[in-house]
Amino acid sequence: MSFLKIDNAVKRYGEAAVIHGVSLEAAAGEFVVFVGPSGCGKSTLLRMVAGLEDVSAGRVHIDGADVTDVPPADRNVAMVFQSYALYPHMSVRDNMAFGLKMIKTPKAEIERRVAEAAAILKLDPLLDRKPRALSGGQRQRVAIGRAIVRKPKLFLFDEPLSNLDAELRAEMRVEIATLHQRLGATMVYVTHDQVEAMTLADRIVVLRAGRIEQVGTPAELYDSPVNTFVAGFIGSPRMNFLSARVAAVEDRRVRLAHPALEGVALALRNGAIVQPGAEVTLGLRPEHLTLDAAGAPVSLSVTSEYAENLGGSSQLYARTADGTRVIVQAAGRHATTRGDALRLGARAEHAYLFDAQGRAL
């Protein structure tokens, strides 16, 4: 049975709808990540679950109860805000205890729970400090601690790591993943960072313009994106897209016409039907391209532009004859000269086909 159920939820501000009938279910203990570009409605959707935004139409259920019209405090959810939203005039201890004090929890119980959360998050030495005396990472931990002490049914995270530097973000990501394993609680996490989504999520919900584009495990989204938006959003660097035309269709295999492209026919995946002459988009992930095309089922002719050396790997930027940029991520270091002609290789199962509307074929 689903623990969190969003049923056809709509959010309107006046006439303008920002969430267009989203339906979603999450199982107990699941880590669900809402991901999408800014303005896609992911934070709004999270706030609708929290009760901080009214639901214009549709229902929200938590643990079997319809909470659509229940005030935020009575939904038994805890939220970690992007800005941390710590009370600046209270110590770390008081910040964590505030919610328990409000529901008149006995003092001894408050102390016990705060101590427990502080131990989990390694906040013991900081309990008497004010938030302004903490670093960004420590503040974030306090915000998480404030959520933990309440023992909520559902944890909500609204871009909690976006104010941290890259190193700290990676560190906190691991902490949150560990915390999820330890608590076994249901968590909904909003981010625009697909790396966070891929590493943390049991299931990812990709949103665009207030609609769900695809829901699936990180591997499903990576391996079988339903459209060019999801294919481009999941994976870093972004998937390369080449516009091509269908030259021939034989036995559910498509041969493409593109000046830079040579190779075998590509199999259609989803029982899709495509006619010769139709415009399609070929997607190739940078990490699936090799610099050696010898023996590769698909090969692509490009002209090198420049290379970024990342130490253990390199990112090469190149262009096809028709001017489409292609990025290659290759292991090791590669020195290329601008203008070098390269032949890139890929395996047939790593080539994605999309129709003119961007839907996977």
Added chain:
Amino acid sequence: MNPRNLGKMLHLVGLLALLAFTLFPFYWMVSSSLKEQTDLLAAPPVWTFVPTLSHYAEIWQDDTVSKALLNSLIVAACTTTLAIALGAPAAYALARFDFRGKKDLWFWFISNRMISPIVLALPVYLMAQSAGLLDTHLVLILIYLSFCLPIVVWICTDQFRSIPPDLEQAARLDHANQWDIFWRIYLPLGLPGIAVSAIFSFIFSWNELLYALVLTRSDVQTAPVIATSYMSGYELPWGKIMATGTVIVLPVTVFALLVSRHMVRGLTMGATK
């Protein structure tokens, strides 16, 4: 001298000029309160003199000044307390809730300050007279409240608006009700703004002369009224007036110095993130 140093020098000269301009009247009042009548009336003015405390002794001879100071304290303290107690919740509502007529209400608060106080003196006097409130603390408190409330609401609204709404939402999820949010979050965080508006209210009520003169007779005359009351007939006892003035100014100066840290924070609020 390089342009940078020159700029600094000009800045310093400007500051000193401003300081002299603002402090000179204060200096003149205090020094005059310590001068004999002959030194006071000397032309050109004397800058060095033998100080005397005779004027201070004179004003404490009866209880007129101490009674007036007590009246001022009652009126200023009550006005300030009421202005904060009524103004801060109003400011919270204006800062955080949307309701019909909010903009008009907001404008009405400022527009009150556009009217010259003397225009209202006669109508207020007649109203106070018919209500039987003349020469009471209450009438002064009420009229000062009408001047101080807009300032309190104005400053506190601005202060409350600068508090991130996320805090309120976090508190709502933490089971805090509207009152808890105001009392435990907004009030402590809005303290700089509340302190500034309290200082303004207190100083205004403490110093106000026009309405105190119009609405009081004998029992509740405030300190500024007493200071001016010495100017009667053909006598101008400058020493006594200045000594009373110094005694009046001293408590508010101490008060302002005590809370100046909050005051600077309050006045520069919103300037930095």
